[in-house]
Amino acid sequence: MEEIGYIAPRANDFTISTANVDPEIKTIAGPQLVVPVMNARFALNAANARWGSLYDALYGTDMISEEDGAQKVGEYNPKRGDKVISFSKNFLDETIPLQNGSYNEVIGFEFAEGNILAQLSNGSTSILTNQDQYQGFVDNGNDAFGLLYKNNNLHFEIQIDKSHPIGKTDPAGIKDILMESAITTIQDCEDSVAAVDGEDKALVYRNWLGLMKGDLVDTFIKNGKSLTRELNADRDYVSKDGSELTLPGRSTMLVRNVGHLMTNPGVKDRHGNEVPEGIMDAMFTICIAKHDLENKGKYQNSRAGSVYIVKPKMHGPEEVQFTCDLFAAVEDALNIDHNTVKIGIMDEERRTTVNLKECIEVAKERVIFINTGFLDRTGDEIHTSMEAGPMIPKGDIKLHNWIASYEDWNVDIGLETGFQGRAQIGKGMWPMPDEMLGMYKAKTVHPKAGANCAWVPSPTAASLHAIHYHQILVSDEQTKIKERDKADLNSILDIPLHTNPGELSKDQIQSELENNCQGILGYVVRWVDQGVGCSKVPDISNVGLMEDRATCRISSQHIANWLHHKLIDNDQVIEAMKKMATIVDNQNSNDDSYINMSPSFDGLAFQASCSLAIEGRVQPSGYTEPILHETRLEFKA
Numbered sequence: 001m002e003e004i005g006y007i008a009p010r011a012n013d014f015t016i017s018t019a020n021v022d023p024e025i026k027t028i029a030g031p032q033l034v035v036p037v038m039n040a041r042f043a044l045n046a047a048n049a050r051w052g053s054l055y056d057a058l059y060g061t062d063m064i065s066e067e068d069g070a071q072k073v074g075e076y077n078p079k080r081g082d083k084v085i086s087f088s089k090n091f092l093d094e095t096i097p098l099q100n101g102s103y104n105e106v107i108g109f110e111f112a113e114g115n116i117l118a119q120l121s122n123g124s125t126s127i128l129t130n131q132d133q134y135q136g137f138v139d140n141g142n143d144a145f146g147l148l149y150k151n152n153n154l155h156f157e158i159q160i161d162k163s164h165p166i167g168k169t170d171p172a173g174i175k176d177i178l179m180e181s182a183i184t185t186i187q188d189c190e191d192s193v194a195a196v197d198g199e200d201k202a203l204v205y206r207n208w209l210g211l212m213k214g215d216l217v218d219t220f221i222k223n224g225k226s227l228t229r230e231l232n233a234d235r236d237y238v239s240k241d242g243s244e245l246t247l248p249g250r251s252t253m254l255v256r257n258v259g260h261l262m263t264n265p266g267v268k269d270r271h272g273n274e275v276p277e278g279i280m281d282a283m284f285t286i287c288i289a290k291h292d293l294e295n296k297g298k299y300q301n302s303r304a305g306s307v308y309i310v311k312p313k314m315h316g317p318e319e320v321q322f323t324c325d326l327f328a329a330v331e332d333a334l335n336i337d338h339n340t341v342k343i344g345i346m347d348e349e350r351r352t353t354v355n356l357k358e359c360i361e362v363a364k365e366r367v368i369f370i371n372t373g374f375l376d377r378t379g380d381e382i383h384t385s386m387e388a389g390p391m392i393p394k395g396d397i398k399l400h401n402w403i404a405s406y407e408d409w410n411v412d413i414g415l416e417t418g419f420q421g422r423a424q425i426g427k428g429m430w431p432m433p434d435e436m437l438g439m440y441k442a443k444t445v446h447p448k449a450g451a452n453c454a455w456v457p458s459p460t461a462a463s464l465h466a467i468h469y470h471q472i473l474v475s476d477e478q479t480k481i482k483e484r485d486k487a488d489l490n491s492i493l494d495i496p497l498h499t500n501p502g503e504l505s506k507d508q509i510q511s512e513l514e515n516n517c518q519g520i521l522g523y524v525v526r527w528v529d530q531g532v533g534c535s536k537v538p539d540i541s542n543v544g545l546m547e548d549r550a551t552c553r554i555s556s557q558h559i560a561n562w563l564h565h566k567l568i569d570n571d572q573v574i575e576a577m578k579k580m581a582t583i584v585d586n587q588n589s590n591d592d593s594y595i596n597m598s599p600s601f602d603g604l605a606f607q608a609s610c611s612l613a614i615e616g617r618v619q620p621s622g623y624t625e626p627i628l629h630e631t632r633l634e635f636k637a
Contacts, residue, residue, distance in 0.1 A: 001493075007354055008317055011361045015418035018342060018368055020304045024252035025368050025424050028153045029452035029474035030183035031462040032426060033251065036533055037187040037207050038195060040218035044229040047211060049182035049459035050251045051235070054091070054156075055166070056176075057463040058084040061436035078169075085170065088177050092158070095470045096133050096149050100126040106172040109147065109160065111137075114240040116147060121171065136239040146178070148237050148245075152473045154466060155180040155247060181462035184424070184453060185251035186310055187211060189281055190258045191548040192534035194527050196629045197636070198266030201277075205284045208255060212291045214298025231299060252308075253301050254344060254369070255289075257281035259313030260322070262625050265633075279326060285309065286330050286341055293340065308368060310344035313376070315621070316351040317358040324363050344369030344424070347410050348376035348550075349621070350384045353492060356413045370419070371426030371453075372410045374403065379553035381496065382561050383622030389497045390565040393504075393512050394558050397496045405491035411450040411478075412486045420478045427451040430465075431546045433458050433536055440464055447472040450481045457546050501567055510576070513568055515540050516555040518580040520609045521597070523547040525584060528605040528631050529595045538587045540580075552612065552624045560616030573613050581606055604631050 001007045035046035058064050059072075059080060064087065066072065070080040089103040098106075101120045108119040116134050117125040128134060135148040135155065144161035157178040161167040167175035187208060189195065195204050210216025211231070219228045232249040239245040258281055263274035289307040291297045302308070311323050320343075327341040343366045345352070345359055352359055360367055381402070382391055391397065407427075414425040427446040430439045439456070443465055446454035452474045456462050498504070522537035537547040545551070562568045581597040588594040597606040608631040612624055619626060 001354075006351065008358045011358045013416070014361055014364060016360065016364045016367055016422055018364070018366060018422060019339065020306050021342070021368055021422065022252050022302055022304045022306065023153075024183045024248075025308070026422055027475075028183050029447065030154055030469050031181060031456045031465040032424075032453040033182045033185040033459070033462060034188055034192060034256070034429070034455055035185060036192040037189060037211070037255070038193040038200070038204050038533070040207050040210070040216060041220055041229055043187055043207050043211060044216060044218055044231060045459055046182065046185045046187070047250045047253060048229075048232045049185065049462050050180065050248060051232070052179050052181040052459050052463035052466075054088055054177040054179050054463055055084050057179075057436075057460045058087055061460060061464070062434070063087070063436050063440060063464060076165075081166065081169075085174075088174075091177070091467060091470075095151050095156075097129045098126040099129050100124065103172070108172055114242075118172075134240060136237040136245050138235070138237045146237075151470050154183075154469055156470075179463045179466050180247075181466045182251045182456075182459060184254060186254045186256050188256045189285070190256045190312055191550055194531045194533040194628070194632060195264075196632045197264065200531070201264060201266040201280065201284075205288060208285055209288045209291070211253060212288050212297055212301065234299070250299065250301075254308035254310050255285045256310040256312060256344075257285060259311070260319060261313065261620060261623060262629060278323075282309070282326050282330050283333070286327070286336070287334055290334060290336070293336065305340065306368075307341045308344065309341060310346060310369060312346040312373075313349060313621070313623070314345065314352055314359070315349045316355050317362045320345060320352075320359045320362045324366060327366065339365050342366050342368040344371075346371060346373055346376075348373035349380045350377070353377065353406055353409065354489060356410065357417060360413065360417050364417070367423060369424040369426060370410060370414050371424075371451075372407050372428055373550065374398070374428050375548075375550035375554060377406065379550060379557050379622050382554070382557040383616075383619075385495045385497070386557075386561055386564060386617055388495050390501045390567055391558060391561050392496050392498045393508070394516065394554060400496040401494045402492050402496065405487045405494075407449065409487035409489070409492055411481060412484075415450065415478055415482050416486075420475065420482075424453045425451050425478075427454040429455040429546060430457055430461065431551075432543065433461065433546060434544050436461060436464055440467070444468050444472065447474045448477055450474065450478045452478075501565070504567070509562070509567055510572075513559065513562070513572065513576045514580055516559050517573070517576045517609070517613070518583060519545075519547065519555045520552055520559075520612060521577065521580050521584045521606070522587065523552050524609045524612065524628070525588070525595075525597060525605040527628055528608055528635050529603075530593060531632065531636075540583070542587070549624045549628070553622055556612040556616045556619075556624060557622045559613040560622070563614065564617050570614055574610060577601075577606065577610055577613075581609075604635050607631070 033046040035042045037043050064083045092103040105120045106118045110117045135150050138146040146157040146159045159176045160173045161175045162173035164175040167173045217230045234249045235247045237245040258277045262277045264277040267275045292301045456465050518540045526532040534548040536544040585596045
């Protein structure tokens with residue numbers, strides 16, 4: 001692999017030198033949202049998810065059990081509310097403990113010489129164990145106020161209002177806890193959108209422009225009522241020393257451009273050829289961000305004066321160098337200082353993984369982000385090793401040796417090259433947006449793994465995942481990780497091949513095939529027919545999973561691999577697609593805009609799904625974009 005240049009010459013030790021980086025990226029560890037910028041409502045909700053209600057996040061999800069009469073029934077169930085309040089006060093006891101007593105005993109708060117005294121039900125008072133955690137307050141009038149605290153670089157506000165329906169039932173008058181939640185948000189032009197032409201790209205760029213100027217507004221109907229969304233203002237407090245304290249009201253926004261592969265008919269050269277979409281994205285998203293750089297918008301995104309671009313689907317140092325050269329050219333064209341545009345390197349292709357240090361070295365003056373993306377990384381693992389043999393079942397790949405090594409390697413390389421206190425090391429998405437208790441139990445692994453940001457599927461999930469960053473100080477975990485043995489490259493190169501595919505029964509093979517087909521169909525039918533790039537798709541067991549092009553890439557490549565090695569044949573694939581199309585149609589029966597694939601099986605979405613599987617081996621890097629874009633353009637025409 002070294003001889004053919006797949007493994008690049010190893011880089012000498014170095015430390016990244018990226019300048020002018022906001023604290024949300026350098027030093028504040030917390031949840032990160034990824035949202036389709038093509039959808040104004042979603043884009044605004046994500047940007048505003050910097051702050052979220054802990055009470056709402058608990059009450060409306062499976063984080064709170066419905067046992068003992070605590071069901072989600074009617075407008076409000078006091079028994080469920082009591083469980084929410086109990087959880088929240090335990091959070092306060094663990095996060096900002098009192099020297100004496102518990103928050104369950106607090107009946108009020110009083111100000112005393114720049115600090116807060118908690119009045120307890122036994123008549124005594126107590127101060128914080130760590131008085132530095134109290135930051136200040138906001139006076140909301142009518143005896144309502146908020147108390148601001150800080151722990152592990154994250155804030156939250158205890159909101160007191162004894163006239164509020166919740167506050168008046170609480171001994172201390174607490175109506176809610178407002179959590180600093182989604183610290184950063186990736187506004188996505190790539191996998192979560194279906195943008196195939198100039199009309200689509202104009203919408204993408206228009207929404208990004210609205211975010212950068214601060215004037216994006218979206219009005220929509222929800223539960224029969226007309227609602228309007230706009231960007232939240234900053235939050236003003238009086239600090240404990242009496243001075244003004246302002247905190248950002250919005251996530252710090254990054255923008256994900258598309259990769260290097262596709263062209264787009266939205267712009268053509270003098271010969272009528274479509275231009276590379278990645279170059280389009282760089283020019284337009286950076287140009288639009290000048291509103292923020294020159295502080296001409298209503299709000300400021302980067303107070304440090306940078307533009308943050310996440311770049312996906314790069315294969316090794318040469319493609320990272322191309323991106324850096326592209327950003328430099330755009331900076332020159334737009335009269336922007338060099339290295340203003342920063343790069344997030346998505347470690348989601350095998351050639352980037354094995355050369356991650358070398359990729360970072362190329363971008364050491366621009367890099368602000370690396371992450372592990374299990375989904376695309378798995379799709380590329382299958383495609384890269386297509387000729388080596390049949391892969392193990394898709395679910396088993398998650399448990400294979402290379403995954404753990406890949407996850408550790410990413411963090412090891414990031415810390416080795418100086419990311420601690422300078423840049424983000426990210427981890428991947430929780431894919432089940434309805435299963436928040438499962439996320440809460442599982443996602444502690446990300447901050448413990450040294451990741452100072454991790455993807456969540458919703459603002460609600462961000463408010464819940466933020467709890468983990470109060471429990472775990474990521475910088476301490478990173479310091480510990482620096483002392484461990486570095487992950488082994490040979491383990492990363494351990495291909496997840498089936499050593500004895502003959503032991504798979506016909507039923508096992510059929511079940512795997514149908515599961516893959518169902519996932520492809522459920523995603524592609526919305527992509528092609530409705531232009532939805534990312535959605536919650538019921539799986540074969542009717543569990544809602546977040547699906548995007550990366551999950552589609554895995555499923556299509558897995559079928560292509562088994563086809564190539566003759567575990568299945570084309571006829572089996574077509575029959576499985578037809579069987580699953582009927583199921584997918586039934587799962588979407590409540591969607592008035594849905595177009596059935598059965599019983600004719602002659603629609604564009606069904607044809608595209610079959611093509612992704614049967615032609616998967618010959619698709620560039622196993623990507624789904626060429627077939628999806630072509631089919632969506634045909635549908636729109």
